[in-house]
Amino acid sequence: MNNQTWKEKLGVYLVIGIEDAGGRTALETVRLAIAGGADAVQLREKHAPLSRVLEVGREMRALCREHGVPFIVNDRVDVALLLDADGVHVGQDDLPASEVRKLVDGRMFIGVSASSTEEARNALAQGADYLGVGSIYATSSKADAGDPVTPALIGEIRKFSDVPIVAIGGITGDNCPEVMKQGANGVAVISAIVGQPDPRQAAARLREVVASCTLE
Protein backbone atom coordinates (compact mmCIF):
# COMPACT_ATOMS: atom_id res chain seq x y z
CA MET A 1 0.00 0.00 0.00
CA ASN A 2 1.77 3.16 -1.10
CA ASN A 3 1.99 6.46 0.72
CA GLN A 4 -0.75 8.20 -1.15
CA THR A 5 -3.19 5.34 -0.95
CA TRP A 6 -3.33 4.94 2.82
CA LYS A 7 -3.48 8.66 3.51
CA GLU A 8 -6.81 8.88 1.76
CA LYS A 9 -8.12 5.92 3.70
CA LEU A 10 -8.42 7.03 7.29
CA GLY A 11 -11.93 8.50 7.14
CA VAL A 12 -13.78 5.85 9.10
CA TYR A 13 -11.11 4.09 11.09
CA LEU A 14 -12.29 1.05 13.01
CA VAL A 15 -10.37 0.05 16.16
CA ILE A 16 -11.14 -3.49 17.28
CA GLY A 17 -9.84 -6.35 19.44
CA ILE A 18 -10.16 -10.06 18.76
CA GLU A 19 -13.00 -10.91 21.13
CA ASP A 20 -16.63 -11.45 20.14
CA ALA A 21 -18.96 -8.50 20.72
CA GLY A 22 -22.70 -8.08 20.18
CA GLY A 23 -22.99 -11.78 19.37
CA ARG A 24 -20.50 -11.55 16.49
CA THR A 25 -16.90 -12.51 16.02
CA ALA A 26 -14.47 -9.64 15.58
CA LEU A 27 -13.87 -10.86 12.05
CA GLU A 28 -17.56 -10.68 11.21
CA THR A 29 -17.71 -7.15 12.62
CA VAL A 30 -14.76 -6.13 10.46
CA ARG A 31 -16.40 -7.70 7.42
CA LEU A 32 -19.65 -5.79 8.04
CA ALA A 33 -17.84 -2.53 8.81
CA ILE A 34 -15.87 -2.73 5.57
CA ALA A 35 -19.06 -3.53 3.68
CA GLY A 36 -20.60 -0.41 5.22
CA GLY A 37 -17.63 1.76 4.26
CA ALA A 38 -14.94 1.56 6.96
CA ASP A 39 -11.69 2.82 5.42
CA ALA A 40 -9.11 1.44 7.84
CA VAL A 41 -8.89 -1.22 10.54
CA GLN A 42 -6.67 -1.17 13.60
CA LEU A 43 -6.18 -4.34 15.62
CA ARG A 44 -5.89 -3.27 19.23
CA GLU A 45 -5.75 -6.22 21.59
CA LYS A 46 -4.17 -5.82 25.02
CA HIS A 47 -5.23 -8.99 26.84
CA ALA A 48 -5.53 -12.09 24.68
CA PRO A 49 -2.69 -14.61 24.29
CA LEU A 50 -0.58 -13.53 21.34
CA SER A 51 -0.97 -16.87 19.59
CA ARG A 52 -4.71 -16.07 19.39
CA VAL A 53 -4.00 -12.49 18.33
CA LEU A 54 -1.86 -13.79 15.45
CA GLU A 55 -4.52 -16.32 14.49
CA VAL A 56 -7.39 -13.84 14.32
CA GLY A 57 -5.06 -11.08 13.13
CA ARG A 58 -4.02 -13.08 10.07
CA GLU A 59 -7.64 -13.50 9.01
CA MET A 60 -8.36 -9.83 9.66
CA ARG A 61 -5.29 -8.86 7.71
CA ALA A 62 -6.36 -11.03 4.74
CA LEU A 63 -9.84 -9.53 4.80
CA CYS A 64 -8.44 -5.99 4.77
CA ARG A 65 -6.05 -6.80 1.94
CA GLU A 66 -8.88 -8.30 -0.09
CA HIS A 67 -10.78 -5.03 0.22
CA GLY A 68 -7.84 -2.64 -0.13
CA VAL A 69 -8.34 -1.41 3.44
CA PRO A 70 -5.22 -0.41 5.43
CA PHE A 71 -4.58 -2.81 8.30
CA ILE A 72 -2.86 -1.29 11.31
CA VAL A 73 -1.57 -2.95 14.50
CA ASN A 74 -1.61 -1.17 17.83
CA ASP A 75 1.47 -1.02 20.09
CA ARG A 76 3.26 -4.30 19.23
CA VAL A 77 5.67 -3.79 16.35
CA ASP A 78 6.65 -7.46 16.51
CA VAL A 79 3.03 -8.47 15.91
CA ALA A 80 2.70 -5.86 13.16
CA LEU A 81 5.75 -7.35 11.41
CA LEU A 82 4.44 -10.90 11.73
CA LEU A 83 1.06 -9.84 10.33
CA ASP A 84 2.69 -7.82 7.54
CA ALA A 85 0.55 -4.86 8.55
CA ASP A 86 0.31 -1.69 6.48
CA GLY A 87 0.77 0.46 9.53
CA VAL A 88 1.54 0.46 13.23
CA HIS A 89 -0.01 2.75 15.82
CA VAL A 90 1.70 3.69 19.07
CA GLY A 91 0.53 5.52 22.16
CA GLN A 92 2.59 7.76 24.41
CA ASP A 93 3.69 4.81 26.59
CA ASP A 94 4.52 2.57 23.64
CA LEU A 95 7.69 2.58 21.55
CA PRO A 96 8.56 6.07 20.27
CA ALA A 97 7.94 6.54 16.53
CA SER A 98 11.65 7.09 15.95
CA GLU A 99 12.37 3.61 17.39
CA VAL A 100 9.46 2.03 15.53
CA ARG A 101 10.90 3.39 12.31
CA LYS A 102 14.14 1.45 12.86
CA LEU A 103 12.11 -1.76 12.79
CA VAL A 104 9.62 -1.03 10.01
CA ASP A 105 11.16 1.67 7.84
CA GLY A 106 9.78 1.51 4.34
CA ARG A 107 7.39 -1.29 5.23
CA MET A 108 4.75 0.47 7.32
CA PHE A 109 3.37 3.89 8.08
CA ILE A 110 3.41 4.98 11.71
CA GLY A 111 0.58 6.57 13.67
CA VAL A 112 1.01 8.18 17.08
CA SER A 113 -1.59 9.12 19.70
CA ALA A 114 -1.46 12.70 20.95
CA SER A 115 -3.58 14.46 23.56
CA SER A 116 -1.84 17.84 23.50
CA THR A 117 -0.02 20.08 21.04
CA GLU A 118 3.23 19.17 22.77
CA GLU A 119 2.67 15.46 22.27
CA ALA A 120 1.71 16.14 18.66
CA ARG A 121 4.88 18.16 18.05
CA ASN A 122 7.03 15.46 19.61
CA ALA A 123 5.35 12.75 17.55
CA LEU A 124 5.91 14.73 14.37
CA ALA A 125 9.55 15.38 15.29
CA GLN A 126 9.94 11.61 15.72
CA GLY A 127 8.51 11.00 12.27
CA ALA A 128 4.84 10.16 12.86
CA ASP A 129 3.01 9.68 9.54
CA TYR A 130 -0.39 10.44 11.03
CA LEU A 131 -1.77 11.47 14.42
CA GLY A 132 -4.58 9.97 16.49
CA VAL A 133 -5.87 12.89 18.54
CA GLY A 134 -8.01 12.42 21.63
CA SER A 135 -9.62 11.27 23.67
CA ILE A 136 -12.10 13.88 22.37
CA TYR A 137 -15.22 12.77 24.22
CA ALA A 138 -15.62 10.57 27.27
CA THR A 139 -15.39 6.94 26.25
CA SER A 140 -16.07 3.65 27.96
CA SER A 141 -14.18 1.50 25.42
CA LYS A 142 -10.67 2.45 26.48
CA ALA A 143 -9.94 2.35 30.19
CA ASP A 144 -6.61 4.16 29.86
CA ALA A 145 -7.81 6.91 27.55
CA GLY A 146 -7.10 9.76 29.98
CA ASP A 147 -9.10 12.93 30.40
CA PRO A 148 -11.01 14.16 27.35
CA VAL A 149 -9.52 16.97 25.28
CA THR A 150 -11.62 19.39 23.24
CA PRO A 151 -12.27 19.18 19.49
CA ALA A 152 -10.43 22.51 19.25
CA LEU A 153 -7.14 20.67 19.89
CA ILE A 154 -7.47 19.24 16.39
CA GLY A 155 -7.65 22.77 14.97
CA GLU A 156 -4.59 23.81 16.97
CA ILE A 157 -2.57 20.84 15.69
CA ARG A 158 -3.81 21.41 12.15
CA LYS A 159 -2.19 24.87 12.25
CA PHE A 160 1.32 23.44 12.38
CA SER A 161 0.94 20.06 10.69
CA ASP A 162 -0.43 18.67 7.48
CA VAL A 163 -0.18 14.97 8.33
CA PRO A 164 -3.53 13.18 8.51
CA ILE A 165 -5.33 13.60 11.83
CA VAL A 166 -7.77 11.00 13.07
CA ALA A 167 -9.98 12.04 15.98
CA ILE A 168 -10.59 9.36 18.62
CA GLY A 169 -12.62 8.91 21.79
CA GLY A 170 -16.39 8.75 22.02
CA ILE A 171 -16.96 9.74 18.39
CA THR A 172 -20.44 9.07 17.02
CA GLY A 173 -22.33 10.01 13.87
CA ASP A 174 -23.82 12.92 15.84
CA ASN A 175 -20.64 14.55 17.16
CA CYS A 176 -18.45 13.59 14.22
CA PRO A 177 -19.00 16.91 12.36
CA GLU A 178 -17.51 18.83 15.32
CA VAL A 179 -14.12 17.17 14.90
CA MET A 180 -14.22 17.14 11.11
CA LYS A 181 -14.78 20.88 10.94
CA GLN A 182 -11.68 21.38 13.11
CA GLY A 183 -9.65 19.79 10.35
CA ALA A 184 -9.66 16.07 11.16
CA ASN A 185 -9.26 13.74 8.20
CA GLY A 186 -11.24 11.01 9.83
CA VAL A 187 -12.61 9.45 12.98
CA ALA A 188 -11.40 6.39 14.84
CA VAL A 189 -14.19 4.49 16.57
CA ILE A 190 -14.64 1.38 18.64
CA SER A 191 -18.11 1.35 20.18
CA ALA A 192 -19.79 3.37 17.42
CA ILE A 193 -19.37 0.21 15.31
CA VAL A 194 -18.34 -2.74 17.51
CA GLY A 195 -21.29 -4.30 19.30
CA GLN A 196 -23.83 -2.13 17.46
CA PRO A 197 -26.99 -3.94 16.32
CA ASP A 198 -25.97 -3.32 12.71
CA PRO A 199 -22.23 -2.59 12.31
CA ARG A 200 -22.62 -2.26 8.56
CA GLN A 201 -25.24 0.44 8.86
CA ALA A 202 -23.28 2.13 11.68
CA ALA A 203 -20.17 2.27 9.48
CA ALA A 204 -22.22 3.48 6.50
CA ARG A 205 -23.69 6.32 8.54
CA LEU A 206 -20.25 7.40 9.78
CA ARG A 207 -18.90 7.17 6.23
CA GLU A 208 -21.71 9.42 5.03
CA VAL A 209 -21.18 12.01 7.75
CA VAL A 210 -17.40 12.01 7.26
CA ALA A 211 -17.82 12.36 3.49
CA SER A 212 -20.24 15.26 3.91
CA CYS A 213 -17.77 17.02 6.23
CA THR A 214 -14.66 16.46 4.13
CA LEU A 215 -13.56 19.61 2.40
CA GLU A 216 -12.79 19.11 -1.24
Next chain:
Amino acid sequence: MNNQTWKEKLGVYLVIGIEDAGGRTALETVRLAIAGGADAVQLREKHAPLSRVLEVGREMRALCREHGVPFIVNDRVDVALLLDADGVHVGQDDLPASEVRKLVDGRMFIGVSASSTEEARNALAQGADYLGVGSIYATSSKADAGDPVTPALIGEIRKFSDVPIVAIGGITGDNCPEVMKQGANGVAVISAIVGQPDPRQAAARLREVVASCTLE
Protein backbone atom coordinates in the same frame (compact mmCIF):
# COMPACT_ATOMS: atom_id res chain seq x y z
CA MET B 1 27.50 -14.35 21.43
CA ASN B 2 27.70 -17.78 19.82
CA ASN B 3 25.60 -20.82 20.56
CA GLN B 4 28.04 -22.56 22.82
CA THR B 5 28.85 -19.46 24.83
CA TRP B 6 25.38 -18.60 26.04
CA LYS B 7 24.43 -22.19 26.83
CA GLU B 8 27.10 -22.33 29.48
CA LYS B 9 25.95 -19.05 30.94
CA LEU B 10 22.53 -19.68 32.42
CA GLY B 11 23.62 -20.85 35.87
CA VAL B 12 22.58 -17.82 37.88
CA TYR B 13 20.04 -16.08 35.71
CA LEU B 14 18.84 -12.72 37.04
CA VAL B 15 15.36 -11.51 36.03
CA ILE B 16 14.86 -7.79 36.65
CA GLY B 17 12.67 -4.83 35.72
CA ILE B 18 13.75 -1.21 35.36
CA GLU B 19 12.46 0.17 38.67
CA ASP B 20 14.56 0.91 41.74
CA ALA B 21 14.47 -1.72 44.47
CA GLY B 22 16.10 -1.87 47.90
CA GLY B 23 17.28 1.72 47.49
CA ARG B 24 19.23 0.89 44.31
CA THR B 25 18.64 1.47 40.64
CA ALA B 26 18.05 -1.63 38.55
CA LEU B 27 21.31 -0.92 36.79
CA GLU B 28 23.24 -0.88 40.05
CA THR B 29 21.64 -4.18 41.06
CA VAL B 30 22.68 -5.71 37.73
CA ARG B 31 26.21 -4.40 38.21
CA LEU B 32 26.44 -5.92 41.68
CA ALA B 33 24.85 -9.19 40.61
CA ILE B 34 27.33 -9.58 37.76
CA ALA B 35 30.19 -8.74 40.12
CA GLY B 36 28.91 -11.49 42.41
CA GLY B 37 28.71 -14.03 39.61
CA ALA B 38 25.35 -13.72 37.82
CA ASP B 39 25.70 -15.45 34.44
CA ALA B 40 22.73 -14.03 32.54
CA VAL B 41 20.35 -11.08 32.82
CA GLN B 42 16.75 -10.95 31.63
CA LEU B 43 14.99 -7.61 31.37
CA ARG B 44 11.38 -8.24 32.30
CA GLU B 45 9.36 -5.04 32.50
CA LYS B 46 5.60 -5.15 32.08
CA HIS B 47 4.48 -1.71 33.23
CA ALA B 48 6.88 1.14 32.49
CA PRO B 49 6.60 3.31 29.37
CA LEU B 50 8.66 1.69 26.63
CA SER B 51 10.74 4.81 26.07
CA ARG B 52 12.02 4.33 29.64
CA VAL B 53 12.47 0.60 29.10
CA LEU B 54 14.66 1.34 26.07
CA GLU B 55 16.62 3.94 27.98
CA VAL B 56 17.44 1.73 30.96
CA GLY B 57 17.59 -1.35 28.74
CA ARG B 58 20.35 0.14 26.59
CA GLU B 59 22.51 0.75 29.66
CA MET B 60 21.79 -2.73 30.99
CA ARG B 61 22.61 -4.20 27.61
CA ALA B 62 25.93 -2.34 27.48
CA LEU B 63 26.82 -3.51 30.98
CA CYS B 64 26.10 -7.13 30.07
CA ARG B 65 28.11 -6.89 26.88
CA GLU B 66 31.03 -5.41 28.78
CA HIS B 67 31.05 -8.44 31.08
CA GLY B 68 30.24 -11.10 28.49
CA VAL B 69 26.92 -11.82 30.16
CA PRO B 70 23.98 -12.84 27.91
CA PHE B 71 21.27 -10.17 27.87
CA ILE B 72 17.75 -11.44 27.32
CA VAL B 73 14.49 -9.53 26.84
CA ASN B 74 11.17 -10.88 28.09
CA ASP B 75 8.10 -11.01 25.86
CA ARG B 76 8.63 -8.05 23.51
CA VAL B 77 10.56 -9.12 20.44
CA ASP B 78 10.44 -5.55 19.10
CA VAL B 79 12.22 -4.32 22.23
CA ALA B 80 14.71 -7.20 22.03
CA LEU B 81 15.55 -6.22 18.45
CA LEU B 82 15.98 -2.55 19.36
CA LEU B 83 18.24 -3.48 22.27
CA ASP B 84 20.20 -5.95 20.14
CA ALA B 85 19.63 -8.57 22.83
CA ASP B 86 21.39 -11.93 22.84
CA GLY B 87 18.16 -13.73 23.57
CA VAL B 88 14.42 -13.34 23.94
CA HIS B 89 12.24 -15.14 26.46
CA VAL B 90 8.55 -15.84 25.91
CA GLY B 91 5.81 -17.16 28.18
CA GLN B 92 2.85 -19.27 27.16
CA ASP B 93 0.71 -16.18 26.40
CA ASP B 94 3.46 -14.41 24.47
CA LEU B 95 4.46 -14.95 20.85
CA PRO B 96 5.08 -18.63 20.08
CA ALA B 97 8.77 -19.50 19.61
CA SER B 98 8.12 -20.46 15.98
CA GLU B 99 6.86 -16.91 15.30
CA VAL B 100 9.66 -15.32 17.31
CA ARG B 101 12.14 -17.20 15.16
CA LYS B 102 10.78 -15.50 12.02
CA LEU B 103 11.77 -12.16 13.53
CA VAL B 104 15.11 -13.00 15.15
CA ASP B 105 16.47 -16.06 13.38
CA GLY B 106 20.23 -16.21 13.64
CA ARG B 107 20.36 -13.12 15.82
CA MET B 108 19.04 -14.36 19.16
CA PHE B 109 18.43 -17.53 21.10
CA ILE B 110 14.88 -18.16 22.28
CA GLY B 111 13.75 -19.25 25.74
CA VAL B 112 10.25 -20.45 26.54
CA SER B 113 8.48 -20.81 29.89
CA ALA B 114 6.93 -24.22 30.58
CA SER B 115 4.94 -25.43 33.57
CA SER B 116 4.16 -28.94 32.32
CA THR B 117 5.74 -31.63 30.15
CA GLU B 118 3.16 -30.82 27.47
CA GLU B 119 4.15 -27.14 27.39
CA ALA B 120 7.81 -28.18 27.30
CA ARG B 121 7.23 -30.55 24.37
CA ASN B 122 5.32 -27.86 22.47
CA ALA B 123 8.03 -25.30 23.12
CA LEU B 124 10.71 -27.69 21.88
CA ALA B 125 8.65 -28.54 18.79
CA GLN B 126 8.48 -24.80 18.10
CA GLY B 127 12.23 -24.50 18.35
CA ALA B 128 12.90 -23.26 21.90
CA ASP B 129 16.63 -23.04 22.59
CA TYR B 130 16.20 -23.31 26.36
CA LEU B 131 13.34 -23.78 28.79
CA GLY B 132 12.37 -21.80 31.87
CA VAL B 133 10.57 -24.31 34.06
CA GLY B 134 8.32 -23.27 36.93
CA SER B 135 7.00 -21.74 38.93
CA ILE B 136 8.76 -24.25 41.21
CA TYR B 137 8.06 -22.66 44.57
CA ALA B 138 5.50 -20.08 45.60
CA THR B 139 6.72 -16.63 44.62
CA SER B 140 5.63 -13.10 45.32
CA SER B 141 7.67 -11.48 42.53
CA LYS B 142 5.50 -12.61 39.64
CA ALA B 143 1.77 -12.12 40.03
CA ASP B 144 0.88 -14.25 37.00
CA ALA B 145 3.20 -17.14 37.81
CA GLY B 146 0.39 -19.69 38.21
CA ASP B 147 0.31 -22.61 40.64
CA PRO B 148 3.68 -24.01 41.68
CA VAL B 149 4.91 -27.18 40.01
CA THR B 150 7.28 -29.64 41.70
CA PRO B 151 11.05 -29.82 41.18
CA ALA B 152 10.42 -33.33 39.76
CA LEU B 153 8.97 -31.72 36.60
CA ILE B 154 12.51 -30.72 35.71
CA GLY B 155 13.59 -34.35 35.90
CA GLU B 156 10.66 -35.40 33.72
CA ILE B 157 11.51 -32.81 31.06
CA ARG B 158 15.19 -33.70 31.27
CA LYS B 159 14.30 -37.26 30.19
CA PHE B 160 13.22 -36.14 26.73
CA SER B 161 15.24 -32.98 26.18
CA ASP B 162 18.84 -31.89 26.34
CA VAL B 163 18.29 -28.13 25.90
CA PRO B 164 19.32 -26.03 28.90
CA ILE B 165 16.69 -25.89 31.65
CA VAL B 166 16.49 -22.95 34.00
CA ALA B 167 14.32 -23.41 37.08
CA ILE B 168 12.25 -20.38 38.11
CA GLY B 169 9.92 -19.36 40.91
CA GLY B 170 10.86 -18.85 44.54
CA ILE B 171 14.39 -20.23 44.11
CA THR B 172 16.83 -19.43 46.93
CA GLY B 173 20.30 -20.58 47.89
CA ASP B 174 18.64 -23.07 50.26
CA ASN B 175 16.25 -24.79 47.84
CA CYS B 176 18.45 -24.41 44.76
CA PRO B 177 20.09 -27.88 45.15
CA GLU B 178 16.66 -29.53 44.86
CA VAL B 179 16.15 -28.24 41.31
CA MET B 180 19.77 -28.68 40.28
CA LYS B 181 19.78 -32.35 41.21
CA GLN B 182 16.73 -32.83 38.99
CA GLY B 183 18.86 -31.79 36.05
CA ALA B 184 18.43 -28.03 35.84
CA ASN B 185 21.32 -26.12 34.30
CA GLY B 186 20.64 -23.05 36.33
CA VAL B 187 18.22 -20.99 38.36
CA ALA B 188 16.35 -17.85 37.41
CA VAL B 189 15.75 -15.51 40.31
CA ILE B 190 14.21 -12.14 40.98
CA SER B 191 13.83 -11.60 44.71
CA ALA B 192 16.78 -13.79 45.72
CA ILE B 193 18.94 -10.97 44.32
CA VAL B 194 16.80 -7.87 43.64
CA GLY B 195 16.16 -5.84 46.78
CA GLN B 196 18.49 -7.99 48.90
CA PRO B 197 20.70 -6.05 51.32
CA ASP B 198 23.77 -7.21 49.36
CA PRO B 199 22.91 -8.31 45.80
CA ARG B 200 26.55 -9.07 45.09
CA GLN B 201 26.82 -11.47 47.99
CA ALA B 202 23.40 -12.95 47.18
CA ALA B 203 24.51 -13.65 43.60
CA ALA B 204 27.83 -15.03 44.81
CA ARG B 205 26.12 -17.46 47.16
CA LEU B 206 23.77 -18.67 44.39
CA ARG B 207 26.74 -19.03 42.05
CA GLU B 208 28.55 -21.15 44.62
CA VAL B 209 25.56 -23.41 45.25
CA VAL B 210 24.86 -23.80 41.51
CA ALA B 211 28.51 -24.59 40.82
CA SER B 212 28.61 -27.18 43.61
CA CYS B 213 25.49 -28.86 42.18
CA THR B 214 26.54 -28.82 38.53
CA LEU B 215 27.52 -32.28 37.35
CA GLU B 216 30.76 -32.32 35.46
